[in-house]
Amino acid sequence: MRQRLEEALRAANADYTEIRVEQVDSSWVHFKGRELDSVGSAKTSGGIVRALVRGGWGYAAFNDLDGLDNRVRQACESARLVGGVEQSRLAEVSPVVDRVSVALDEDFRHVPLSEKKTVIEEYNEIILGYHDKIETSHVAYSDRFRKVWFANSEGTFIEDERPDASLVLSATARDGDNVQQGFETVAGKAGFVIARGHHQKARAAARRAVDLLSAPPVAGGKYTVVINPKLAGVFAHEAFGHLSESDFLYENDRMKEIMVLGKRLGSDKLSIVDDGSIDGLRGTQKYDDEGVPTRKNELIKDGILVGRLHSRETAAKMGEHPTGNARAVGYRYEPIVRMTNTYIDSGDTPFEDMIRDIDLGLYALDMVGGQTAMEMFTFSAAYGYMIRNGEIAELVRDVVLTGNVFETMMHIDLVGDTLVFPPAGGGCGKGGQSPLPVGLGGPHVRILDVVVGGR
Ligand SMILES: [Zn+2]
Known part of the structure; x- marks a missing residue:
């Protein structure tokens, strides 16, 4: 990838050029009440070229690396159109060459969706079964693994892995017109292990929604x-x-x-x-x-x-x-x-x-x-x-x-x-x-x- 990006940067005719490429792996499991509202996974990839010519920025986005040299030229041409009118400059920084990789405890990219669903469904069941005043739930798990390659015309090349996983446990309780919510959140740069073991949090969210039904509004x-x-x-x-x-x-x-x-x-x-x-x-x-x-x-x-x-x-x-x-x-x-x-x-x-x-x-x-x-x-x-x-x-x-x-x-x-x-x-x-x-x-x-x- 480094060679590919550096080659493309040579096609640039600008004061500064950068290319950022990403591959994103994501998955999600969302329950709304009894329903499995949405479940799935996706792989996407693409990138963007940004070029600076005489203070003007030009951009070209792309979905695959074929024709990257042309994208670089397009970004430079766009920049030239606004150069001289805009006055952008970049503060100096030292070029960096680095590779950032993460080791995840239970990498969520390798956990089957069925297993994710099983874990998330348990929380949903806890919320729905907590009390007869619980009207509905929203339990949403999602993860995203971004792999980013960044190269610029100053010699910087960075390969960076950015995982992100989150879980929201939300309960809605109703008593006539009185509707109250309780929720708990889990999130971090972590593997699927972050989503495990939150039965207490599911109960806490449901309990709060129910408790708030009988709580008075604060006096202003x-x-x-x-x-x-x-x-x-x-x-x-x-x-x-x-x-x-x-x-x-x-x-x-x-x-x-x-x-x-x-x-x-x-x-x-x-x-x-x-x-x-x-x-x-x-x-x-x-x-x-x-x-x-x-x-x-x-x-x-x-x-x-x-x-x-x-x-x-x-x-x-x-x-x-x-x-x-x-x-x-x-x-x-x-x-x-x-x-x-x-x-x-x-x-x-x-x-x-x-x-x-x-x-x-x-x-x-x-x-x-x-x-x-x-x-x-x-x-x-x-x-x-x-x-x-x-x-x-x-x-x-x-x-x-x-x-x-x-x-x-x-x-x-x-x-x-x-x-x-x-x-x-x-x-x-x-x-x-x-x-x-x-x-x-x-x-x-x-x-x-x-x-x-x-x-
Ligand atoms: Zn903000």
């Missing part, structure tokens, strides 16, 4: 809120992380004024990091899709904005260094600035000490939905507990947190001492590229004066 108001690690990770990614993506920043004058390096954006307890090099997490890759090594990138350190995420192009535009955050969701797409594994870093407060002095507050867990619009966010926690007189009290539902991300970050007064990376299913969407596997993490985090919607 302003509370001291403790968010769990998963919600902390969602906050780091959704509310703040996307604002750190420099392609977005570069095009947004107002955000550029706010996101000034060295400026205080949060309380001194708050540190936020994006790190694509943590072993085993869904957002982990040794190299990004421009062949730049991933690394630990501090975004906020003790409340101060200290970094942001870059591709080679945005790094050159802003006079900063590439951070290894140019990612493409698949071979049809160009790499754009994306997060990897984003987390709030741990502090020093044990969970008990966070709730001890709260007379009336809220403990919010996980997330079922939400939206952000610039610095405003609305997150629906999956469930919550009231905190009364320093102790966890009754289960509550309809927990909706809203606020301004910068005000909220200033209101963080305690950060937990234990950083965890709870499995995150689904993925991130941006610029029509979805779902991109990402990791989320954090400790428990305490925030003052949070507006909580409810009834």
